[in-house]
Structure formats: structure tokens, C-alpha cells
Amino acid sequence: MRTVYVNGEYLPETEAKVSIFDRGFLMADGVYEVTSVLDGKLIDFDGHAIRLSRSLNELQMRNPISKEDLLEVHRELVRVNEIDEGLIYLQITRGSDGDRDFAFPDPETTEPTIVLFTQSKPGLADSPAAKKGAKIISIEDIRWGRRDIKTVQLLYPSMGKMMAKKAGCDDAWMVEDGFVTEGTSNNAYIVMGNKIITRALSNEILHGITRAAVLRFAKEAQMVVEERNFTIHEAQQADEAFTTSASAFVMPVVEIDGVALGDGTPGKVAPRLREIYLDEMRKAAV
Structure with a gap:
């Protein structure tokens, strides 16, 4: 069973939950990145972090995590899930203020949702x-x-x-x-x-x-x-x-x-x- 990351917590995948009112679920109001892992290390992490920041800025969405902390989350998921070759999927949505609305919720009072999980892909490099x-x-x-x-x-x-x-x-x-x-x-x-x-x-x-x-x-x-x-x-x-x-x-x-x-x-x-x-x-x- 994988360990995943949801809003600051490392959890078994069966215990991970996101609100049904989350705008990522209701309106595809979210961004994502996929970072490859080879030999247990992250490939081009800086590039993905920079593009993530750009995507969030273009959608006027607040980034809930610093680049340094994001790197540590990636590394921890690689470690605990024992990923040698594979992928880390990251998704950030605008979150929810408790109900469905076309208008963006107030970014000062609404916390974005952040989710990361790993996918083991043995033989990724030698495809x-x-x-x-x-x-x-x-x-x-x-x-x-x-x-x-x-x-x-x-x-x-x-x-x-x-x-x-x-x-x-x-x-x-x-x-x-x-x-x-x-x-x-x-x-x-x-x-x-x-x-x-x-x-x-x-x-x-x-x-x-x-x-x-x-x-x-x-x-x-x-x-x-x-x-x-x-x-x-x-x-x-x-x-x-x-x-x-x-x-x-x-x-x-x-x-x-x-x-x-x-x-x-x-x-x-x-x-x-x-x-x-x-x-x-x-x-x-x-």
C-alpha cells in the first residue's frame, strides 16, 4: 500500500480524502506536474517546480508550499514507497469554501488542496x-x-x-x-x-x-x-x-x-x- 501526501499529511492511500466540494473535482480548477524518478532520484525537479509556479500564477492560485518543502515531500515519498524508477504526480487545486460556485473563492480564506502520490514504473528508462x-x-x-x-x-x-x-x-x-x-x-x-x-x-x-x-x-x-x-x-x-x-x-x-x-x-x-x-x-x- 502506498503512502501519499494530502494537505500536509503522509497517509496510507486508503485513508486519503478530498472534499466533494473541491473545485478540482467540480470544475477542473487545478494544475499538476509529473516528475520522473530514476535510480531513486528526481529528474529535472527545478524545471517542474518553476513551471508549477507559473501555472499557479496564470490561474491566480496561491501556492500552498515552498519549493524547498516540496522537494522534501518528493524525496520522502520516494523513500517510504521505495521508488527506484517511476513517477511522482503532484496536483494543486483552488480548494473549496464549502459550496459550488462559478466565482473563485476568497484566496485569503480558502486553502488550496495539494496532493502527491507515487507510481512505480520498473524499466522506465529501458522501455x-x-x-x-x-x-x-x-x-x-x-x-x-x-x-x-x-x-x-x-x-x-x-x-x-x-x-x-x-x-x-x-x-x-x-x-x-x-x-x-x-x-x-x-x-x-x-x-x-x-x-x-x-x-x-x-x-x-x-x-x-x-x-x-x-x-x-x-x-x-x-x-x-x-x-x-x-x-x-x-x-x-x-x-x-x-x-x-x-x-x-x-x-x-x-x-x-x-x-x-x-x-x-x-x-x-x-x-x-x-x-x-x-x-x-x-x-x-x-
């Missing part, structure tokens, strides 16, 4: 899926306009993953005005020669923590990075494609809407970036 590569379908992007805020509004991305599963594929890339925005839970990239192409940061996509690290490592490895929009057709003509996320790191893409990329197996760039990312993140892990 068989990364060796095989993912098959992708494209779907229309009909989400709200502030995708740069990492909110818990994940119904449509969940539907997208189910559409992909129904089609016998692994995931979906969302398309708006003819251009790929991002995957259901990841940032999207194509590779042409030595050039990595990915959509530029804006309100339309999540500012991925793994994205930032991978692009930095790519430039250090003398790869060219071009931040611009691209289409599904262009992606199907690319040498390679891949996604990045905190939970899957760098994932090669081998098929898009039924069209195989190259010979239908992972190319050279994505696996190399995954290798570099894992090596560098392990060195910097806390």
Missing part, C-alpha cells in the same frame, strides 16, 4: 516501446486556448488516446488550422537530415520541461533546431519523428496516419537524443 517506436494518428485539436498552463483539464487528450487505441495505434497528434500543435501528453517533433523541427512556444502548446532539456542537448550535439509549425503531410515525409515528455523521455515515432517513416523503425536521431537525455538527467538528478 521496449522506445526501441519499437510509436504509431500516431492525427486528430482535430479542440481544446481551450491556454494549453501552456498545465491544468487538469485532460478529458480531450484522454479521448485522443482512446481514439488512437481504437485505431490500433499508440497516441495522437492534435492538429489546428492545418498544423500540428502537440501530442495528447507530449511535445511533437520531426527530423529532416540534421534538423529538428518543432512548434515554437506559445499559448497553443505546453512548455515542456523535457522539451527544453532535449533541445538544449540537441544544440550541444551540433544538431540544428528550427522552431516552426509543420503539417501532418510534412511529418509523413520526414526522416524521423519523435515526442518528448517527463514520463516517456524521448519516444521515436515510426508511423503517422498509416504512413511509415523511413523503414518503419526508429532512426538515429531520436534514440541518440534519448540516450543523451537519460545520461545527463541522471548526472543532475536530486
Whole structure:
């Protein structure tokens, strides 16, 4: 049985409770982060903490915990749950003042709700899926306009993953005005020669923590990075494609809407970036 963290307390998961009036439950009024754990240490914790603060600020939501205390909570959950490889999920909601209302409750009198729990994922780094590569379908992007805020509004991305599963594929890339925005839970990239192409940061996509690290490592490895929009057709003509996320790191893409990329197996760039990312993140892990 896991130990979880709820509003300042470490509890058995069966004893963890949140109010039915919590705005995260009623209105998806909350934000989240997922931090990977490798070798019992946290990957890119600072990046996740900074993005968490930004998401809270964009929603005018009070942060109930300092960065230092948050780090200690993460470390304690890793320790007590004996996580060697896995994930820590963090969610902060606006809380509740005792009843349902569209208007925000008074932040001076309403305490945000904070929840953290672990997920053990043995073999996370040495993923068989990364060796095989993912098959992708494209779907229309009909989400709200502030995708740069990492909110818990994940119904449509969940539907997208189910559409992909129904089609016998692994995931979906969302398309708006003819251009790929991002995957259901990841940032999207194509590779042409030595050039990595990915959509530029804006309100339309999540500012991925793994994205930032991978692009930095790519430039250090003398790869060219071009931040611009691209289409599904262009992606199907690319040498390679891949996604990045905190939970899957760098994932090669081998098929898009039924069209195989190259010979239908992972190319050279994505696996190399995954290798570099894992090596560098392990060195910097806390």
C-alpha cells in the first residue's frame, strides 16, 4: 500500500480524502506536474517546480508550499514507497469554501488542496516501446486556448488516446488550422537530415520541461533546431519523428496516419537524443 501526501499529511492511500466540494473535482480548477524518478532520484525537479509556479500564477492560485518543502515531500515519498524508477504526480487545486460556485473563492480564506502520490514504473528508462517506436494518428485539436498552463483539464487528450487505441495505434497528434500543435501528453517533433523541427512556444502548446532539456542537448550535439509549425503531410515525409515528455523521455515515432517513416523503425536521431537525455538527467538528478 502506498503512502501519499494530502494537505500536509503522509497517509496510507486508503485513508486519503478530498472534499466533494473541491473545485478540482467540480470544475477542473487545478494544475499538476509529473516528475520522473530514476535510480531513486528526481529528474529535472527545478524545471517542474518553476513551471508549477507559473501555472499557479496564470490561474491566480496561491501556492500552498515552498519549493524547498516540496522537494522534501518528493524525496520522502520516494523513500517510504521505495521508488527506484517511476513517477511522482503532484496536483494543486483552488480548494473549496464549502459550496459550488462559478466565482473563485476568497484566496485569503480558502486553502488550496495539494496532493502527491507515487507510481512505480520498473524499466522506465529501458522501455521496449522506445526501441519499437510509436504509431500516431492525427486528430482535430479542440481544446481551450491556454494549453501552456498545465491544468487538469485532460478529458480531450484522454479521448485522443482512446481514439488512437481504437485505431490500433499508440497516441495522437492534435492538429489546428492545418498544423500540428502537440501530442495528447507530449511535445511533437520531426527530423529532416540534421534538423529538428518543432512548434515554437506559445499559448497553443505546453512548455515542456523535457522539451527544453532535449533541445538544449540537441544544440550541444551540433544538431540544428528550427522552431516552426509543420503539417501532418510534412511529418509523413520526414526522416524521423519523435515526442518528448517527463514520463516517456524521448519516444521515436515510426508511423503517422498509416504512413511509415523511413523503414518503419526508429532512426538515429531520436534514440541518440534519448540516450543523451537519460545520461545527463541522471548526472543532475536530486
